[in-house]
Amino acid sequence: MFWVATCIFVVCYAAIVSEKIHKTKVALAGAALTLILKVVTQEDAFHSVELGVDWNVIFLLISMMIMVNIMSKTGVFQYVAIKAAKLGRGNPFSIMVIFSVITAIASALLDNVTTVLLLAPVTLLIADELEIDPVPFLITEALASNIGGTATLIGDPPNIMIASKAGLNFMDFIVHIAPIIVLIMIVWMIIWKIVFGKRLHVSEHLKVRIMGMNEREMIKDPKLLKKSGVILGLTILGFMLHGFLHFEPATIALAGAATLLLVSGEDPHHILVEVEWPTIFFFIGLFIIIGGTVKAGMISFMSVEMIKLTAPTADNSLVLSMVMVWFSGIASAIVDNIPFVATMNPLLVEMAEKIFGGTGVDALQHAKMLPVWWALSLGACLGGNGTAIGASANVIIVGMAEKAGKPISFVRFMKYGVPVTMLTLAISTAYIYIRYYYFG
Amino acid sequence: MKIAEFMNTELTRVPPDMDFATLLAKHASTGTRHTYVVDEEGRLIGVITNLDMLSKMVPSYLTSTLASSISDGGELILKRFEENKHLTAADVMQRDLVILNTDDTLIEANVRFHEGRYNAIPVVNTEGVLVGDIGRKEILRHIAADICGLPGAV
Numbered sequence: 147m148f149w150v151a152t153c154i155f156v157v158c159y160a161a162i163v164s165e166k167i168h169k170t171k172v173a174l175a176g177a178a179l180t181l182i183l184k185v186v187t188q189e190d191a192f193h194s195v196e197l198g199v200d201w202n203v204i205f206l207l208i209s210m211m212i213m214v215n216i217m218s219k220t221g222v223f224q225y226v227a228i229k230a231a232k233l234g235r236g237n238p239f240s241i242m243v244i245f246s247v248i249t250a251i252a253s254a255l256l257d258n259v260t261t262v263l264l265l266a267p268v269t270l271l272i273a274d275e276l277e278i279d280p281v282p283f284l285i286t287e288a289l290a291s292n293i294g295g296t297a298t299l300i301g302d303p304p305n306i307m308i309a310s311k312a313g314l315n316f317m318d319f320i321v322h323i324a325p326i327i328v329l330i331m332i333v334w335m336i337i338w339k340i341v342f343g344k345r346l347h348v349s350e351h352l353k354v355r356i357m358g359m360n361e362r363e364m365i366k367d368p369k370l371l372k373k374s375g376v377i378l379g380l381t382i383l384g385f386m387l388h389g390f391l392h393f394e395p396a397t398i399a400l401a402g403a404a405t406l407l408l409v410s411g412e413d414p415h416h417i418l419v420e421v422e423w424p425t426i427f428f429f430i431g432l433f434i435i436i437g438g439t440v441k442a443g444m445i446s447f448m449s450v451e452m453i454k455l456t457a458p459t460a461d462n463s464l465v466l467s468m469v470m471v472w473f474s475g476i477a478s479a480i481v482d483n484i485p486f487v488a489t490m491n492p493l494l495v496e497m498a499e500k501i502f503g504g505t506g507v508d509a510l511q512h513a514k515m516l517p518v519w520w521a522l523s524l525g526a527c528l529g530g531n532g533t534a535i536g537a538s539a540n541v542i543i544v545g546m547a548e549k550a551g552k553p554i555s556f557v558r559f560m561k562y563g564v565p566v567t568m569l570t571l572a573i574s575t576a577y578i579y580i581r582y583y584y585f586g
Numbered sequence: 587m588k589i590a591e592f593m594n595t596e597l598t599r600v601p602p603d604m605d606f607a608t609l610l611a612k613h614a615s616t617g618t619r620h621t622y623v624v625d626e627e628g629r630l631i632g633v634i635t636n637l638d639m640l641s642k643m644v645p646s647y648l649t650s651t652l653a654s655s656i657s658d659g660g661e662l663i664l665k666r667f668e669e670n671k672h673l674t675a676a677d678v679m680q681r682d683l684v685i686l687n688t689d690d691t692l693i694e695a696n697v698r699f700h701e702g703r704y705n706a707i708p709v710v711n712t713e714g715v716l717v718g719d720i721g722r723k724e725i726l727r728h729i730a731a732d733i734c735g736l737p738g739a740v
Contacts, residue, residue, distance in 0.1 A: 221651055228655055267647040271655075274645060274662060355656075363654040549646045551669065 151185045151442035155489075158435055163481050165535075170424040173431025185438035196492075197437035199430050202310040202396045203303075207429065208421055209399035210300060213378060214260045215420045216410050220371040221364040223252065223264035228361035231272050236353030238276060238346035242283055243335055245269060249287045250294025250331055254301045254324075255382060258291040258539040259422075266546045275355040276348045281547060281554055285562045286338070288543040289531050293334070293570065295539075296527035297327040299395060300385060303429075304478075304487040304526040306395070311491040312510045312519050315389035322520050326577045330528075330570050337569065370410055377406045432488045440492045449496035458501050463514045464583050466497075467521040468575060474525025475571045479532025479563075487526050494518060517582035524574040532567040534559035589695050590688040592728050593709050593718035599624045602631060602676035606642075609675050610667075613639050619706045622716050623679045630708055630716040632679025642670050642678060685710050688717060692733075696725055 158176035162169045181188055190197040230248055234240030245265065252261040265287055273280030295302035299309045299319045308314065365371060381402030384391070388398050407414060439445050456466040477486050498509040498518075509515065530537030534544050534556050540563070547554045598618045600609060602625070613621045613634060623632035643663050653659065684702060686695055686709045698707055699722055706721040730736045 224652060224655070267649060267652055270645065270647040271652055274665065275656070355661075358657050359655045360657070361655060364651060366651060546647065551646070 147185055147442040148444060148447075150183055151180070151438040152444050154179050154183075154185070155435055155439050155444065159481075159485065162485060168424070169482065170428040170431070173428045173435065175431075177431040177434035180434050180438040186434065186441050190441065191434045191437060194437070197441050199433040199437075200307065200310050202394050203306050203433075204426060204429060205396035206300070206306050206310075206399045207303065208426060209396065209403035210257060211421045212403040212417055213374070213381065213399075213406055214256045215417050216370070216406050216412055217256075217374045217378065218260060218264060219367060219412070220374060221366045222371055222375075223261070224268050225361050225364040227265050227268040228359050228364060231268075231356050232359065232361065236276065236348070236356035238278055238283075238348055239339070239343055241272060241356075242286055242338070242342065242346065245283065246286055246290035246335065246338075247331070249290040250297075250327075253291040253294035253539075254297040254327075255378070258295045258302065258537065259542055262287055262291050262539045262542050263546075266543060270546070270550050270552075272356060275359075276352050278346065278348060280550070280552055281558070282342060282346075282562070284543045284547050284552075285554065285559060288537070288540045289334075289563065289566050290331075291539040292527060292530045292537050293327060293330055296524060297324040298385075300399070302527045304483050305523055307484070307487050307491060308519055308523050309395065311495060313507050314511070314519065316385040316395065317389060319523075320386070322516070323523060326524070326574060329577070330573050333573060334566060334569065370412075373409050374406055377402055377409070429484070429488075432485055436488045436492060439489075440496075445489075445492045446496050449493050449500065452493065453497055453500060458497070458514075458518075460502055460512075460514065463501075463518055464579070467517045467578050467582070470518055470521035471525045471571055471575050471578065474522050475529030475532070475567060478526045478529030479536045479567060483526040483530050483537070487522065490522055490526075494522065513586070517578050517586070520582075521574075521578055524578070525571065528570040528574065529567060531563045531570065532560070533563055536563070587692045587728075587732070588688065589686055589690050589692060589709060589720055590718070592692075592724055593688075593720045594706075594724060595718045597622055597716065597719060599628070599716065600634075600675050601626075602674060602679075604675040606670050606673040606678070607667075609634070609678065610639060619721060620708070620719065621675075622708060622719075623675050624716055627713075628716060629714040630683065630685065630710050632676065632681055633683060633708060634675065634679050635705070638678055638680065642673070643667060683708070686720065687712070692725065692728060695720055696729075699725065 154176050158172050161167050161172040180186055181191060186197050192198055226248060227245065230244040231241050234244050249261055249265055266284060269283050269287060270280050273283055299305050299316045305319060309319070381398060384398035384402065385395060388395055407417065456469050458466040474486065474490070495510065498512065498515045499505055502509040502512040502515060530540070534540050534554065540559065544554050544559065596618065598612065598616045598621045600612065600621055600623055602623050621634040622630060623634065625631055643666050645662065645666065684698065684704060684707055686698065686707050688709055688711050695707065706719045708716055709718040709720060711717050
């Protein structure tokens with residue numbers, strides 16, 4: 147079974163990377179093969195925590211998509227964006243900074259794709275009004291979305307997967323990841339000031355156009371905005387307390403989504419049809435394929451090799467953490483970070499159990515294991531900034547720019563993405579070393 | 587009943603290399619539904635609808651909600667016009683065409699309108715030369731007057 151599982155895994159991975167066939171088709175076909183060839187049983191695939199579909203991830207994703215779908219109908223994102231542009235007095239660099247911060251915060255709480263989908267049209271309109279090139283603004287928003295999404299458990303799918311596998315809670319991410327993301331944003335914006343500060347200037351009469359925009363027209367449903375704002379706030383509070391309340395994040399998200407569906411008056415057919423089902427089924431297929439590799443021993447074999455390579459011990463996991471930041475970062479710039487993290491998760495579980503002994507939380511949340519999880523999170527999420535295909539938000543931005551007649555070439559995206567990825571991974575490396583190994 | 591018997595034959599035809607400004611002026615000034623792009627022999631190679639022209643005059647990213655935030659979009663439209671001046675009729679036209687032939691029947695034409703949301707469908711002869719077009723209204727009028735025999739429909 148070892149070679150059968152390995153073959154399915156390698157062929158599916160190659161097909162996903164090639165992008166010749168839609169990744170959801172590949173994942174579901176791989177999952178079907180894994181079940182038909184009895185690499186894992188259906189019982190394992192649907193009900194085993196170690197080998198099967200991680201329903202915590204699935205329901206957290208679906209629930210957050212439902213909430214975002216309802217919130218996006220209120221027009222609040224466009225309102226905030228236009229208000230922010232006016233706060234920046236029509237100054238292009240100020241707008242760039244404010245939009246980056248808004249994108250980062252929104253992406254930390256909601257999904258990255260929705261955030262850029264809602265903000266990019268406003269960005270294009272503002273660039274049109276200011277008669278400037280929108281491309282630096284659009285790429286900056288995609289990068290800010292990926293950086294901001296790294297900050298929280300719910301910000302980016304890799305974090306949801308890592309949290310579920312390692313038993314980490316929302317506040318763990320706030321305490322360990324959010325501070326470095328804030329620092330990264332500050333350093334990045336200072337560098338952006340040097341790069342763009344003097345290049346982005348427009349005449350006063352163009353700024354007047356921005357000041358004349360009417361943001362109040364954006365709010366289409368004030369009642370729905372109030373309801374969804376309150377429920378999202380309560381849901382985030384629930385996330386912050388879920389460890390204390392002993393609820394899984396998916397339970398909190400499901401409660402929030404169900405409440406919002408009930409009180410919003412929206413037709414569930416319309417809301418549910420907008421859930422990104424291809425992404426959800428991609429996850430389901432992937433979990434089953436990876437479950438096959440775990441059961442067949444491939445992940446165990448890889449973990450032994452990884453231990454040989456990085457030589458972690460119960461007292462020192464420095465090399466493993468450092469390798470994890472850069473390996474995850476570079477891999478995620480080239481391939482989708484979701485299958486990457488889906489593979490790394492069981493591998494790190496195996497490694498943790500071998501190095502620290504025992505099973506479960508004791509091994510997974512060992513003081514020397516936690517930095518490795520943070521390294522994986524930072525590498526996988528920030529690495530997505532490297533290329534135009536590194537993250538979903540990048541793909542969306544490139545597509546929207548092309549449709550608007552402002553195409554962004556692969557190389558042009560990399561000119562922004564690669565330096566920012568290097569910078570953020572370098573800061574992350576220094577952070578992990580200083581916080582967990584120098585002072586830890 | 588063949589559609590050649592009741593199709594509309596007053597059409598606007600333009601060559602594929604017509605520049606955007608001339609095309610816009612011509613399309614806007616004629617009373618016909620579509621502007622048809624034909625080659626030198628009169629063979630149909632593309633169709634330009636009102637929507638095709640309108641969509642070239644507004645940014646693709648603009649939603650109705652976002653449009654309501656700007657006080658006057660005249661400058662945006664003018665900017666789009668300036669950006670599109672280099673285009674020709676061939677750049678604007680739809681190339682994936684649904685066509686009818688002169689010997690197609692009324693019922694075939696009727697079904698075509700059911701299958702897709704067309705305002706009008708061009709009609710070509712056996713050589714592919716554009717000879718007319720037919721709209722939903724013409725079909726309805728013919729059904730009401732000639733098939734159902736309703737005198738008020740004529």
